[in-house]
Amino acid sequence: MQRHLQSLAFGLVIVAVVPYTVLKLVWLAGSEIGLKNAAAVAEAESSRMLVGNTVTIVLDLLAVALAYALIRPVGRKVPAWVVLLLAGAATGLLAPILLGLPLGMVVQLATSGNVRTSGMDNLEPWVFGLVYGGFALMAVALCVLLWLYVVDRWAGILAAPPRPPALWVVVAGALGLLPFGAGMLWWGLMGPGGGGPQAMDATAQRTVLVVTGILAVAAFLAPYATPRRESYSRAAWLVTWTGCAVAALQGPTQVLLANGGNPTPVMIVLALITTPGSCLYGWMVLRGRLAAGEGRGQSSTGVALAAEGGAH
Numbered sequence: 001m002q003r004h005l006q007s008l009a010f011g012l013v014i015v016a017v018v019p020y021t022v023l024k025l026v027w028l029a030g031s032e033i034g035l036k037n038a039a040a041v042a043e044a045e046s047s048r049m050l051v052g053n054t055v056t057i058v059l060d061l062l063a064v065a066l067a068y069a070l071i072r073p074v075g076r077k078v079p080a081w082v083v084l085l086l087a088g089a090a091t092g093l094l095a096p097i098l099l100g101l102p103l104g105m106v107v108q109l110a111t112s113g114n115v116r117t118s119g120m121d122n123l124e125p126w127v128f129g130l131v132y133g134g135f136a137l138m139a140v141a142l143c144v145l146l147w148l149y150v151v152d153r154w155a156g157i158l159a160a161p162p163r164p165p166a167l168w169v170v171v172a173g174a175l176g177l178l179p180f181g182a183g184m185l186w187w188g189l190m191g192p193g194g195g196g197p198q199a200m201d202a203t204a205q206r207t208v209l210v211v212t213g214i215l216a217v218a219a220f221l222a223p224y225a226t227p228r229r230e231s232y233s234r235a236a237w238l239v240t241w242t243g244c245a246v247a248a249l250q251g252p253t254q255v256l257l258a259n260g261g262n263p264t265p266v267m268i269v270l271a272l273i274t275t276p277g278s279c280l281y282g283w284m285v286l287r288g289r290l291a292a293g294e295g296r297g298q299s300s301t302g303v304a305l306a307a308e309g310g311a312h
Helices: 002-028 038-044 047-071 073-077 080-112 125-158 167-190 203-224 230-261 265-295 300-311
Strands: none
Touching: 002 047, 002 125, 047 073, 047 080, 047 125, 080 125, 080 203, 080 230, 125 230, 125 265, 167 203, 167 230, 167 265, 203 230, 203 265, 230 265
């Protein structure tokens, strides 16, 4: 059963990646397919978009490589830091879209009768369906593959909940996660104003900001919960992982993409403190769990991951 589920999820990753990658390739080749006007063509031919399209194609290929490794026996031999890095990048980029955009579109449709955003002025509607539908499909498929992989390889780590790290790490995590989370929540609820992520005014987009903010705050608080069942422990780890990854990736993403690559000073400052703070907090929470397991002589799973992490 698990094998069939893995094969299905891997197939969905391919289905999600191929149309999006083809679209990016034809844009890089100079095609105007899906572009509605001269402004959109000029933007597609700009240096920023040429670099961005190239980077996203590389990210798509890495997503396929990650998915393939997760379903093959050789995947168990991949160093832990490689898995964590690629999985963290995928989680941070895709989780807000998967969790926030469908909900935001429903809310916007119910309140405004449409799902229009400012970017739709330059692109054909089918482009948004292809791009964001593909993102959501890839997010679901990778989520399934990653969860099965982690439970299979590192089940011992998930058996006990995450715990708060040392005080100095808590301070760094608070600086990295809480201002960013509060900012995303404020801009999502009240609008971006002059300091937030520009061109994120539509209800669907603002819902993504709200979800991003909730995940960041929840990641900081999750180690302070005291779940008594293993299922709750796994949920706490999932929240910690997702929120830290989202904060680490969405700060730079907003800087690079919001308002046509012209971020506000507030966004730049948030990104500079959020990414290192969230990465440090998440890593030290994990290290604390590994150290506690090793100290109690628990399964070699945790010890092996600790050794891998230390070696790299």
